[in-house]
Amino acid sequence: MNIEKLISENLNLAPFAILYSVSQHLKEFFPGKAMLETDSTLFDVEDYAKAGLCQLSPKSLIYNQFESYWQEVQGQMQVTYAARNAWYEVTWQGYSLEVLIVYCDNEHHYWVWGDIRETVETFFRAVWEWNAEVRGEVLVFENGCWAKDEDLFKGIKNSTFDNLVLPPHLQKAIYGDARQFFEARATYDEYNIPWKRGVLLVGPPGNGKTHAVKALINGLKMPCLYVKSFKNRSGIDENGIRVVFSRARKTAPCLLVFEDLDALITNQNRSFFLNELDGFASNAGILTVATTNHPEKLDPAIINRPSRFDRKYHFDLPGLPERVAYIEQWNKALKLAMRMSEAEIGRVGELTENFSFAYLKELFVSALLDWVNWREAATLGEVMALQTDLLRQQMLTTNTGKGKKTN
Secondary structure (H helix, E strand, C coil): CCHHHHHHHHCCCCHHHHHHHHHHHHHHHCCCCEEEEECCCCCCHHHHHHCCCCEEEECCCCCCEEEEEEEEECCEEEEEEEEEEEEEEEEECCEEEEEEEEEECCEEEEEEEECCHHHHHHHHHHHHHHHHCCCCCEEEEECCEEEECHHHHHHHHCCCCCCCCCCHHHHHHHHHHHHHHHHCHHHHHHCCCCCEEEEEEECCCCCCHHHHHHHHHHHHCCCEEEECCCCCCCCCHHHHHHHHHHHHHHHCCEEEEECCHHHHCCCCCHHHHHHHHHCCCCCCCEEEEEEECCHHHCCHHHHCCCCCCCEEEECCCCCHHHHHHHHHHHHHCCCHHHCCCHHHHHHHHHHCCCCCHHHHHHHHHHHHHHHHHHCCCCCHHHHHHHHHHHHHHHHHHHHHCCCCCCC
């Protein structure tokens, strides 16, 4: 059997059997070679090569499969290619190695082999460590793995405190507190105060917490680790928590972000999380930022102890000044024929009491779609006034499940 037949036959197997079969056959094909296997998302040999750190040459193989997609590179859209299934010859620091990539069960699996085990291991470590570095990107922990999320990173780059509508005192406090923390290391050291801090953003969904976190990451320009889940293959959350804090300590000074903390913490993992947060190992240089829609679900040991989350910032439903500012922000982005007058903006602001920013956004989207049909008969402001009543009914239905407001 040759490599082509190996790939052809194995890709027809059940997912759980593919990896074992490939591993066994590669050992038969290349006896005496040092070989490593991984499915780590941080062993992205193609990105490593794109950075000019090694050279990849596809081996002659009819089952090589490369996907193409559009990507913005230096302001221009270019076609980028990535291996789905491929066999590469690798040239790295004068050494010749080989890498086989097989896509199985929604993951890429890699086999690396060469003549000298030390060389294979050093190359593997170099690729993994390079991909693990946070170079302006955001490293995301989800499903037990660290990976770089391009969509999240783009969202962060587009988020600033300038395009986030918040009460001025809240915006100034969040950014100022975080910036001061990173600038004040010498002061912490001088007075023997542990250089760590925790910030909790609290409030109902749709009122700007996630945008504020992204704006904070973008504004501080510090390395960021973003945790979406503690779940991992072992099924034990403690293993994921340990990996997260270990990585944060190595990356510090950095931001460590926990999205929807109330969904991450359970009765089973709470004690272990608190031990790591308290830092039996040093958490120096880590600014922990967490969000929660449901603070009542969090244990008082988490939410009420200052040494864990020193500051809590409340993101309540926007008041009239914030609603008007948000509407004005949207209005400025519209074509002149669609824009509302100041009087209409004020009226819509008054009509939308108890609307979250998320519902204000939905109001604009639904009103704009209707205005396209009604533009000869009504202004956008008039359409938005009508849509306000419809959305308010939807809000009541969503909140009660029966369309009736409850106490």
